Amino acid sequence: MKTRSMRWRLTWVSVKCVLVAWLVWLGCQIWQLSRAHYGFWDESQREVASQILISMPDGLERLPERARAPAASTQDHKMSWQVWAHGRNVVYSPAAPGEPLKPDFTDGFARRTIAGQVWHVYSLADPRRGLVVQVGRSKQMIANELRTWIGMSLLAAGLILGLFMLTVWAVVGRSLRPLTALRQTLIARRPLDLTPLHAPGLPSEFTPLVDAFNDQLDRVDQALQNERRFIADAAHELRTPLAVLSAHADLARRADNADERDAALRRLSAGVQRAARLSEQLLDLARLDAEATSPALVAVEAAPLLVIVVRDFETLARERGQRISLRTEDGRILCDVDQLGILFRNLVDNAVRYAGEGGRIAVSWKRESRDAGEVMALCVADDGPGVPGEERERIFHRFYRANGGSTPSRSNGSGIGLSLVARIARTHHASIQVGDGLDGRGLAVTVTFPVA
Structure with a gap:
């Protein structure tokens, strides 16, 4: 037309x-x-x-x-x-x-x-x-x-x-001459040039349009920066697991007897599991970064979802001699079910990984009264080595590992799981508290959600 x-x-x-x-x-x-x-x-x-x-x-x-x-x-x-x-x-x-x-x-x-x-x-x-x-x-x-x-x-x-x-x-x-000049400026720009537009002499009626376009350029620039940073971080994080997998595969291939081969294959299998978990967390992170708007929150009874997540980790916990306890109460919250599942899974996974052999993990979902009203509190606590007090505020930063990621107890972590928890908690208007775990040992992470 x-x-x-x-x-x-x-x-x-x-x-x-x-x-x-x-x-x-x-x-x-x-x-x-x-x-x-x-x-x-x-x-x-x-x-x-x-x-x-x-x-x-x-x-x-x-x-x-x-x-x-x-x-x-x-x-x-x-x-x-x-x-x-x-x-x-x-x-x-x-x-x-x-x-x-x-x-x-x-x-x-x-x-x-x-x-x-x-x-x-x-x-x-x-x-x-x-x-x-x-x-x-x-x-x-x-x-x-x-x-x-x-x-x-x-x-x-x-x-x-x-x-x-x-x-x-x-x-x-x-x-309208400044508008024509602005059009020529846009045509002459390089594809990824996201610097703000400057249009001197433009009629005041078009100024809000240019301001909105500059805001959009800024959001696109932030999205591109996030994508570039994610690609760089993902490449860095995947480099070591892939190198370890390659080394274990070479050891299994050069093994002189069945026992050495089985040991190498067990280490290779564990490395594959770690790489798969890292890839899953990276994909979750990429999906959250790609969402332009906040998800639609609906009232959900979250206890059944938490039960499913905890049961998924029972087999892994038994292999490590760990015990997982779960206590739930009825309570509905406004949430996105997919994101809430990611939050539950990462908190339980973090506790299972760092509780150590024979450790204990306690998961609870209960209603509490706070100054702002009633909330539903998710608490995941373990009795593992824990996190030093001066580092607890930084464990929710992306790709951060306590103790620099150099200790054996932390070698399996990627520094992504808890950053996903913090990201999803902000989306759901939830708050996070970190304290001591079971019997004054380990770590306890509590996330409180407003009751629907």
Whole structure:
């Protein structure tokens, strides 16, 4: 669908508004001028009659015949007049009829039909000199005058409208010139140039549009920076697990006996599990980064979901000689089920990984009363080596590992799981507290959600 330019729209709308206003004015003027018994026509006839009467010399009654007035002194196209002296028509305008315009010769206005035309006449007498001046306009004269006036008005209006249209076209074009320059700037930009736009001289009506576009550019730039940082971090995090897997595979291939081969394969299997877990966390992180808007939160009974997550980790816990306990209470929260599952899984996974051989993990989901009202509190605690107090605030940073990730107890971590927990908690308006774990040992992470 072809659309007209804003320049054309503004020009055309402005011209139409002026044209409508002018047509209304013209109609009013025509209506006013066509009322012969009102306004300046009556006044002009009275004035013309007075001037003619004053200008007539004495002795007109001695003229032998009617005298035609010189063409230069007549208004035959607009008005006709007669001068009568003692009942004789002694002077007249070229278009005046031969019979009296007002036969009773009394002063004042009258309307008469002469030779099939309607006349509007005015008569003025000078009894001392015996003179009577009669001035009249026929319907044809009035129509001619109106046509002449309308023609001149249309010509003037056409010239004015043309000039107005050219002026509006030029002014709008000049005002939109910065917008054209902005378009050329965008066309000339490199594909990934996300620097803010600068448009000096742009009309104020377009400033909010440019500001919104700059805000969008800033969000796109942040998204690209996040993506680049994620790719760099993911490449760094995957490099070591992949190298370890390759080393274990080489050891298994070069093993001299079945026992060495089995040991190498067990280490290879554990490495594959760690790499799979890392890949899963990286994909979760990428999905959260890609979400442009907050998820739609719905009221959900979260206890069954937590039960499913804990049961998924029971087998791994038994292999390590660990015990997992779970206590739940009924309570609905506003959440995104997929993200809540990621939060549950990462907290339990973190506890299972760091509780150590024979450790204990306690998971609870219960209703509590706080100053802000009732909340549902998820607490995951273990009795492992824990995290030093000075590092507890940083464990939720992306790719951060306590103790620099160098201790054996932390070698399996990626530094992603708890950062996902913090990210999802912010999305769900939840708060996180970190404290000591079971029996004053290990770590306890508590996440509180508002009750729906």
